[in-house]
């Protein structure tokens with residue numbers, strides 16, 4: 001079951017909620033457990049972001065192929 005991380009903007013408490021994706025899409029209770037505030041924001045800390053593979057020696061850019069043939 002995925003865990004969703006939240007932070008309360010009223011008391012700066014971090015808390016986690018477990019819900020299935022279906023439950024999450026229906027809307028889960030995001031109330032802060034410490035102060036009952038609903039000023040909570042979803043944290044994305046545990047989400048892997050694997051965009052922008054900036055490998056310095058990758059065969060990308062320019063017009064040279066990995067086989068060594070430049071145009």
Ligand SMILES: [Zn+2]
Pocket residue numbers: 008009010011012013032033034035036037
């Ligand atoms: Zn709170």
